[in-house]
Amino acid sequence: MKEDKGGKWSSDLVLDLYSNLLAEIWELVSALIGEAILAFLFTLAIQKLGEKYPFLASMNVSEDGIKLDGVREDCRAVAPIEIHRGFQSLINQLSHLFSALAEGVINKELFPKVFPKVKEADRIISQK
Amino acid sequence: MRLIFKNLNVLRSTINAISTSIEIKEIVESAGTNLPNLFDFSSFGVFWKEDLLLFLYQEESCPPSFTHEVVKNMVKVFSMLGDESVSAERVTLQVEKRKLRPKQMMMDSEASLKSHLTLPLTVEGEILGCISLNSDQPNAFDAQDLQFLSVIGYQMAATLKHFQRFSSIKNIAIYDTLTGLHNRRYFEERLAVDAQKAFYGGTPLSLVMVDIDLFKKVNDTFGHTEGDQVLCQISSLLKSSVRKKDTLARYGGEEFILILPEAGLEESFIIAERIRRLVESTPLEVGGAQVNLTLSMGISNFPSHRAKSKEELVKMADQALYEAKRGGRNKVCIFTGKSSQWTVPT
Numbered sequence: 001m002k003e004d005k006g007g008k009w010s011s012d013l014v015l016d017l018y019s020n021l022l023a024e025i026w027e028l029v030s031a032l033i034g035e036a037i038l039a040f041l042f043t044l045a046i047q048k049l050g051e052k053y054p055f056l057a058s059m060n061v062s063e064d065g066i067k068l069d070g071v072r073e074d075c076r077a078v079a080p081i082e083i084h085r086g087f088q089s090l091i092n093q094l095s096h097l098f099s100a101l102a103e104g105v106i107n108k109e110l111f112p113k114v115f116p117k118v119k120e121a122d123r124i125i126s127q128k
Numbered sequence: 129m130r131l132i133f134k135n136l137n138v139l140r141s142t143i144n145a146i147s148t149s150i151e152i153k154e155i156v157e158s159a160g161t162n163l164p165n166l167f168d169f170s171s172f173g174v175f176w177k178e179d180l181l182l183f184l185y186q187e188e189s190c191p192p193s194f195t196h197e198v199v200k201n202m203v204k205v206f207s208m209l210g211d212e213s214v215s216a217e218r219v220t221l222q223v224e225k226r227k228l229r230p231k232q233m234m235m236d237s238e239a240s241l242k243s244h245l246t247l248p249l250t251v252e253g254e255i256l257g258c259i260s261l262n263s264d265q266p267n268a269f270d271a272q273d274l275q276f277l278s279v280i281g282y283q284m285a286a287t288l289k290h291f292q293r294f295s296s297i298k299n300i301a302i303y304d305t306l307t308g309l310h311n312r313r314y315f316e317e318r319l320a321v322d323a324q325k326a327f328y329g330g331t332p333l334s335l336v337m338v339d340i341d342l343f344k345k346v347n348d349t350f351g352h353t354e355g356d357q358v359l360c361q362i363s364s365l366l367k368s369s370v371r372k373k374d375t376l377a378r379y380g381g382e383e384f385i386l387i388l389p390e391a392g393l394e395e396s397f398i399i400a401e402r403i404r405r406l407v408e409s410t411p412l413e414v415g416g417a418q419v420n421l422t423l424s425m426g427i428s429n430f431p432s433h434r435a436k437s438k439e440e441l442v443k444m445a446d447q448a449l450y451e452a453k454r455g456g457r458n459k460v461c462i463f464t465g466k467s468s469q470w471t472v473p474t
Contacts, residue, residue, distance in 0.1 A: 032271055033247060033278045036285075040250045044209060100205055102245050104267075105274050 012072065014080045017121050018087040019068045024114055025094065026065050032106055035063040041101075042066065045093040053086030084125045091118055138165045139276055143283045152176055152291065153183065155284060157224070160185030163261075163280075164228050167273055170235060171198050171262040174284065175206055177255065178292065180214065184223045189234040195223060197241040198262045205246045206258045239264040245277050249285040256288050304378040306356055307363035315377035315385055322375070322389050323438035326430050334396035334429045336386040337445040338366070338403070341422045341457040343382040350415040358421065361412045369403045385445070393429045393462060400425045400460040408458060422458035424449060433463050 030038045042061045050057045055078055058070035075083055091114075098106035145158030156174050163172055163185075171186035171194065182199060199216055207213040229235075246260040259281050261269060302314035310318070319335075326333035340362060347355040359382065366384060370376050375387040388396050404423050411418040426448025428441050435441040444463040452461040 032274050034282060036250055036282065037248060037278060040209075040248060040253060040255065043253065097208075100208055101247060102269075102274055103243060105245065105269060105271055109271055 011075045011078060011080050011083055014083045014087075014125065015068055015072055015075060018083075019066075021091070021114060021117055021121070022066050022068075022087075024117075025091070025110065028110060028113060029098070029106055032109065033102075035065075039063050041094060041097050045090055045097060048093055049086065049089050053082075053089065055083070056086055056090060081125065084121070088118065088122065135166060135272075135276070138162055139279060142166070142280055146280070146283045146287055149287060152181065152288065153222070155287060156183040156185055159280060159284070160224065160226065166276055167261055168263070168265075168268060169228070169261045170194065170239070170264050171260075173198055173202050173260040173262065174249075174257065175202050175219070175259075176257040176288065177206070177210065177214075178257075180219050182219045182221050184221065186223065186225055187228040187235060188225045189229070190225065191235065191237045191239055194235065194239050194241060194262075194264060195221075198244075198260070201241060201244060201262070202246060202258060202260050205260070206248075206255075209248050209258065210255050235264055242266040243268045245269045245274055247274075247278055247281045249281055249288060251285045251289040256285055256292070259284060307360055307378050309363050309367070309384070310375060310377040312377060312379055315375065315379065315387070318375045318377075319387055319438050319442070322387055323430070323441065326389070330431070331390050332392045332430060332432075333441070334386075334388040334391045334393070334427060335441050335445040336388065336396060336400050337379070337426045337442075337449040338384040338386065338400075339424050339449055339453070340382040341424055341453075343421070346414060346419075346421070354415045358412055358414055362407060362421070362423075365407055365410060366403060369406055370399070374399075385442075391429075393427070393432050396427050396429060397460060397462060400427055404458065404460055424452035424457050425460045426450065426452055426463065427460065428463045433465075 026038065039061050042059075046056050046059055046061065055071055055074040058074045060067040060070055095107055095110070098110070142159060142162035145162060146155050149155040149158055152174070156172075159174070160172055163169065169187075171184055171190055173182060173184045175182045182202065184195060184198065186195065186198075199219065199221060203214050203216045203219060241262055242264055243266055244260055244262045246258055248258050249256045259277065261273070261277055263269070302310055302317075304311040322333055325331065340358070343355070343358070346358050359378075363378070363384070366376055366386075370386060371388070373389055377385050377387075379385040386399075388399060391399070404425060407421060407423050409420075411420055426445045428435065428444030428448060430441060433441070433444050435444060448461040448463040452459040455461065
């Protein structure tokens with residue numbers, strides 16, 4: 001992980017971190033439920049959080065995956081901690097949806113591989 | 129490895145059965161017949177948003193409380209995924225019970241929903257409904273079950289989308305786009321069925337041809353847009369005056385036609401007169417003003433007029449309508465053979 005000159009996490013670095021995390025979630029969950037359903041769930045989760053974290057609405061979600069290019073533009077003026085909170089809420093919202101649909105089946109696959117990284121990201125960013 | 133191949137074969141035949149289904153019930157039945165070879169479940173459900181229909185294919189020994197829990201859970205999950213909240217009371221439930229388990233594994237009368245897999249049926253980002261596998265056993269499903277169910281869900285969603293498209297094409301084919309009444313094409317098809325029933329079964333059948341008097345004047349005075357509004361208003365009046373079993377269609381322009389199955393001459397005349405009086409006494413909104421229009425109608429009937437074909441029956445009604453026009457309009461005439469009459473038949 002890289003820090004900027006001031007010793008703080010820049011928006012771009014936080015976005016890189018979550019871009020990788022979301023890509024991992026996508027790869028894992030799409031193998032279980034398919035791209036179309038997963039894209040639908042991502043869109044739904046983003047819609048639910050759109051009011052609180054408007055920058056999430058710029059995420060490009062399709063059956064091909066997720067692209068954060070639009071978010072990068074929108075996040076220039078957003079504090080890195082706010083970006084971090086937004087993405088963390090998104091991951092929580094997705095986890096909630098997965099649990100409502102398949103109880104523990106998806107999260108059981110997801111938790112060991114992805115959630116330690118989410119926690120790690122939370123720890124690193126909160127420390128700064 | 130052999131088990132995976134076996135499962136893939138079952139999955140293939142399930143998908144094939146779904147894709148060749150022609151109605152939602154058939155989808156559920158094809159899936160229901162194949163699914164026990166893939167999963168161990170107590171109940172399999174398909175919820176279709178468009179008609180608020182929930183089909184359940186379940187183990188014979190499923191107690192009602194279990195069914196209730198499944199319905200509640202599916203509606204809850206769907207409401208969470210969809211853009212509207214659905215209440216379980218509004219859902220029409222269709223349950224098909226089958227023997228899915230050996231006798232010694234029958235469900236307890238107190239059995240409750242312990243695990244489920246529910247997936248949305250989505251096509252191009254639109255949610256059409258959801259499917260669900262349910263069990264009275266805890267942790268009954270694993271990741272492979274989820275993968276298989278999602279493949280089945282994809283095929284179901286695609287097939288349901290075809291149904292939806294087909295049904296809207298069917299609507300375009302049988303309804304008149306302006307008035308929302310059936311169109312002439314549907315009338316011809318319906319008449320063929322009703323006439324055959326009447327001719328071979330000996331039951332009465334009446335036709336009423338309806339024409340708006342001096343409609344051209346409305347178009348010439350107020351323009352075609354207002355004329356269209358008048359057609360819609362009169363269509364609504366006609367719609368409200370016919371019986372459930374009757375067929376009402378726009379025959380063309382300002383002409384309408386009614387098929388009255390099992391209606392003798394007297395009953396047809398009463399219905400037609402009721403319509404005539406209703407339209408005559410209802411002021412219609414035309415270009416900010418209120419106008420009263422009238423209708424002329426011609427009636428033909430089987431067996432009274434001894435028509436030998438449906439075409440002849442239509443011709444007779446048309447001739448009676450002509451007599452109504454010739455007799456001064458705002459009249460109901462019954463076909464008489466030479467010149468039609470407009471008195472109540474005795």
